Amino acid sequence: MCGIVGYIGKREAYPILIQGLHRLEYRGYDSSGVAMISTKGELNIYKSKGKVDALEHYASDKDLSGTIGIAHTRWATHGEPNDTNAHPHYSQSKRLALVHNGTIENYTVLKVALLKHGYTFVSETDTEVVVQLIEYIRDTNHCSLFDAVKEATRQIVGAYAIAVIDKENPDQIIVARQSSPLVIGVGEDEYFIASDATPIIEYTNKVVYLNDGEVAIVNRGEPLHVFDAQGESKDCIDITELRMSIEELEKGGYPHFMLKEIFEQPKTLADCISGRISSDGKRVVLSGVVMNKEKFLNAHRIIIAACGTSWHAGLIGKHLIEDFCRIPVEVEYASEFRYRNPVVTEHDILIALSQSGETADTLAALELAKKKGAFVFGICNVIGSSIPRATHSGCYIHVGPEIGVASTKAFTGQVTVLAMLALLVGQMKGTVSDETLHRVASDLRRVPKLIKDIFKMDSQIQDLAKIFTYAHNFLYLGRGYNYPAALEGALKLKEISYIHAEGYPAAEMKHGTIALIDNEMPTVVIAIKDNVYEKTVSNIQQVKARGGRVLAIVTEGDEIVSKMADYIIEVPEIAECLTPLLTSIPLQLLAYYIAVIKGRNVDQPRNLAKSVTVE
Ligand code: G6P
Numbered sequence: 001m002c003g004i005v006g007y008i009g010k011r012e013a014y015p016i017l018i019q020g021l022h023r024l025e026y027r028g029y030d031s032s033g034v035a036m037i038s039t040k041g042e043l044n045i046y047k048s049k050g051k052v053d054a055l056e057h058y059a060s061d062k063d064l065s066g067t068i069g070i071a072h073t074r075w076a077t078h079g080e081p082n083d084t085n086a087h088p089h090y091s092q093s094k095r096l097a098l099v100h101n102g103t104i105e106n107y108t109v110l111k112v113a114l115l116k117h118g119y120t121f122v123s124e125t126d127t128e129v130v131v132q133l134i135e136y137i138r139d140t141n142h143c144s145l146f147d148a149v150k151e152a153t154r155q156i157v158g159a160y161a162i163a164v165i166d167k168e169n170p171d172q173i174i175v176a177r178q179s180s181p182l183v184i185g186v187g188e189d190e191y192f193i194a195s196d197a198t199p200i201i202e203y204t205n206k207v208v209y210l211n212d213g214e215v216a217i218v219n220r221g222e223p224l225h226v227f228d229a230q231g232e233s234k235d236c237i238d239i240t241e242l243r244m245s246i247e248e249l250e251k252g253g254y255p256h257f258m259l260k261e262i263f264e265q266p267k268t269l270a271d272c273i274s275g276r277i278s279s280d281g282k283r284v285v286l287s288g289v290v291m292n293k294e295k296f297l298n299a300h301r302i303i304i305a306a307c308g309t310s311w312h313a314g315l316i317g318k319h320l321i322e323d324f325c326r327i328p329v330e331v332e333y334a335s336e337f338r339y340r341n342p343v344v345t346e347h348d349i350l351i352a353l354s355q356s357g358e359t360a361d362t363l364a365a366l367e368l369a370k371k372k373g374a375f376v377f378g379i380c381n382v383i384g385s386s387i388p389r390a391t392h393s394g395c396y397i398h399v400g401p402e403i404g405v406a407s408t409k410a411f412t413g414q415v416t417v418l419a420m421l422a423l424l425v426g427q428m429k430g431t432v433s434d435e436t437l438h439r440v441a442s443d444l445r446r447v448p449k450l451i452k453d454i455f456k457m458d459s460q461i462q463d464l465a466k467i468f469t470y471a472h473n474f475l476y477l478g479r480g481y482n483y484p485a486a487l488e489g490a491l492k493l494k495e496i497s498y499i500h501a502e503g504y505p506a507a508e509m510k511h512g513t514i515a516l517i518d519n520e521m522p523t524v525v526i527a528i529k530d531n532v533y534e535k536t537v538s539n540i541q542q543v544k545a546r547g548g549r550v551l552a553i554v555t556e557g558d559e560i561v562s563k564m565a566d567y568i569i570e571v572p573e574i575a576e577c578l579t580p581l582l583t584s585i586p587l588q589l590l591a592y593y594i595a596v597i598k599g600r601n602v603d604q605p606r607n608l609a610k611s612v613t614v615e
Pocket of ligand 1: 355
């Protein structure tokens, strides 16, 4: 949800800023811009509607000199995507330029006050108010840019990560953060600023994550100065060493990140499991759980708060935890939970489930539960992101950077971690037998290999995609563990192909949705051999009886559904609770190939952003 990049050092800033914007483009891609202080001492801003390529094209004949600059890729919240609303924004005198990720809630009040002081605004954004406010404070208080930013952050309400530069001081960038992420990369006499570490990693693996309320002075060639929320200078700044590699951020020969990430799953799940399941399959260890054993043993209830794909993984987590731990689990849309006055006690555990670790609603749900005394546990992918830093404990899914906006490998990573957590807590509580633990844990270890087997059907899935691309509506049905997999399959298709798709519990279909079935609307049914297999078979018959076309995901060797369905895709047999890890793979591929045939921008679908750091 908007990406920020900044650079100050000895190198030319522009290539670093542009490359950084490309890396962050998954966060927003409706417009972008750069601001640089040129070698002539001018503060140049170049902005363009559309993708970063459009900006590069626009800027190609401009003065791109300078060793200090800030840049931004936007996902519009206030004001339509156009050149004017794109960031960076100038202050009134054009002395300052600022980029912002987040939303300023009281911007109208501030704008009215600034208008009274003679300030004029060219854009419709909340961001322009911030840069004008900083200039106003600096000019009226005759203070430094740092003091003006500090005072402005006291006056603004909302979420922000900002970076500001001043034409009169080409040796300084001031940055601040509240509820939106900001990372500073520390190089040799140079600093890199970004919304996450991906633009930084090719230059340095040493980063400083800014905490909420912190403001930093990034001076050329000087040590970093970070001031905490109380305005105190921090003597000791935590420098984190990243282990991410640049290859992980590249497409590696695939046409899209999404396809690369789908095909990476055997490896990412092996990484996720690595060191957590013993080689004999008899022990599961997640240190974040083990260290808080008592909390899990005494939990009256577990609440899983999440959004989007993570919410679907959370639904599978509910089945797993209730099955193995006999602890009641509620899965909440974080955005609803946070505004509901929910009943939460100190006997509850809230699991914040989030790929990015930055989703604003999930973060707020976590803070609310924490305030009410719950133990909060994070399951995230992005190391050092806001959610892991706000929780009491947690564990990472370790699937590497996910760049494609449609989540794939993070989903299977989340389900894998939830399965391990359920087994571990179940074992600690004595609610899961050694035999079951051994069977399921051993099957988890087989998942990477089984996913590779599913990939052998890639060309068959491509053919199916050709057959089904005509459809305007799709129905996805599943039951039990695979109901969330059906929801996720439908979401994948919607997100990237823009075909309307609805996920439904198979049996619930007859209470309304069945009215939609005709030969125009394909039904994708997950009909694997589980405890409701026969029931699902009769749901398929109901669809067929109404002239519906059925594509079924079945267990290898199935002879019943394969005779009924129009098309089938087989997945290998595995413990029932792990089947979503397999059934979701062909659904990811199906959505991908349909979207490609329809000519969609798979990695950056319209209106979506990878991490939603606004409400
Ligand atoms: C956005 C993304 C989804 C993601 C959701 C939750 O909507 O486009 O792919 O599932 O946010 O994100 P999180 O990072 O919290 O898992």
